[in-house]
Amino acid sequence: MTIIPSRGRYAPSPTGPLHLGNLRTALVAWLHTRLAGGQFILRIEDLDQTRSRAECIEQIIEDLRWIGLDWDEGPDMCGPGVPYLQSQRTAFYEAAFTQLRNARRVYPCYCSRKDVALAANAPHGRENSSIYPGTCRPLASDTAPPSGRVGAWRYRVHNNTIEVLDQIRGPLLQTLDVEVGDFVVRRADRLYAYQLAVAVDDALMGITDVVRGADLLDSTPRQVELLNSLGLPLPRYWHIPLMTDALGRRLSKRDGDQGVTALRLQGRAPECVVGHLAASLGLIPREEPLSTGDLLAQLSSASLRERLIAAASEPSQVSHGPAA
Numbered sequence: 523m524t525i526i527p528s529r530g531r532y533a534p535s536p537t538g539p540l541h542l543g544n545l546r547t548a549l550v551a552w553l554h555t556r557l558a559g560g561q562f563i564l565r566i567e568d569l570d571q572t573r574s575r576a577e578c579i580e581q582i583i584e585d586l587r588w589i590g591l592d593w594d595e596g597p598d599m600c601g602p603g604v605p606y607l608q609s610q611r612t613a614f615y616e617a618a619f620t621q622l623r624n625a626r627r628v629y630p631c632y633c634s635r636k637d638v639a640l641a642a643n644a645p646h647g648r649e650n651s652s653i654y655p656g657t658c659r660p661l662a663s664d665t666a667p668p669s670g671r672v673g674a675w676r677y678r679v680h681n682n683t684i685e686v687l688d689q690i691r692g693p694l695l696q697t698l699d700v701e702v703g704d705f706v707v708r709r710a711d712r713l714y715a716y717q718l719a720v721a722v723d724d725a726l727m728g729i730t731d732v733v734r735g736a737d738l739l740d741s742t743p744r745q746v747e748l749l750n751s752l753g754l755p756l757p758r759y760w761h762i763p764l765m766t767d768a769l770g771r772r773l774s775k776r777d778g779d780q781g782v783t784a785l786r787l788q789g790r791a792p793e794c795v796v797g798h799l800a801a802s803l804g805l806i807p808r809e810e811p812l813s814t815g816d817l818l819a820q821l822s823s824a825s826l827r828e829r830l831i832a833a834a835s836e837p838s839q840v841s842h843g844p845a846a
């Protein structure tokens with residue numbers, strides 16, 4: 523039997539400074555990989571250049587290094603999965619898209635957001651207005667566009683149920699045509715959509731375990747469907763709880779006072795941040811300063827998983843910020 527070595531990743535979008543919730547996800551992804559003796563990859567998801575900021579990439583790298591994470595491949599070093607910036611990986615997405623197009627799994631869509639909203643509000647429109655009504659579905663993948671218009675491209679879903687066995691949350695079933703609808707894989711501005719890019723990158727970079735925030739759980743069946751259609755291998759998925767503020771709201775990148783760079787520049791000790799993040803997920807019994815190496819030494823793959831499962835069954839993990 524061949525044992526495939528574990529490969530994990532952290533894949534931030536450089537659209538703003540990392541907040542503590544982002545950092546906690548990075549920490550858990552790193553712990554998971556290192557406990558399995560695997561390789562850790564940093565991939566920067568800067569596909570949407572209008573929202574990405576170059577200075578955020580540097581900040582993210584500094585923040586991650588500051589709390590004591592390391593990686594074997596990433597934008598600041600080499601590796602077999604090079605390049606590690608999504609903005610430089612368009613050729614891979616193009617090849618996957620062409621494969622889907624040749625297999626007639628995608629079709630061009632010329633509907634505007636307004637068209638989609640109007641169709642949903644029509645008397646017999648779909649109950650869930652975020653589901654595409656299928657107006658352009660009859661178009662073949664080689665249909666010539668109406669003059670002067672560039673369409674988006676949608677993936678044609680079937681009425682099959684996708685089952686994902688999440689390592690933390692257990693089985694998730696999603697029937698794509700009822701719950702998601704035909705989804706965009708290439709936008710009208712020619713940018714490849716997150717779902718396609720992330721699925722292709724995880725497969726081509728040989729990622730065996732995707733550890734990420736629970737907000738992406740719903741996206742996973744779409745990624746699994748794309749991987750199946752492309753004949754690419756599936757990783758295991760681990761969706762970990764999101765950190766919330768005292769009002770129960772998810773942290774967001776706009777939430778400046780939870781920014782990691784700010785804590786770093788204020789001269790806070792990284793060990794206090796690690797202790798705070800680990801305690802907030804129940805990885806250690808009480809909050810106390812410790813290094814990422816000390817945290818690693820206190821855990822095993824089995825105990826990490828057990829504690830993440832326990833944390834996922836709690837309502838939320840509130841962050842009040844690390845103790846001063």
Ligand code: GLU
Nearest residue numbers: 533534535567720734738
């Ligand atoms: N780039 C996404 C984010 O920053 C994460 C994508 C993923 O982990 O699949 O939220």
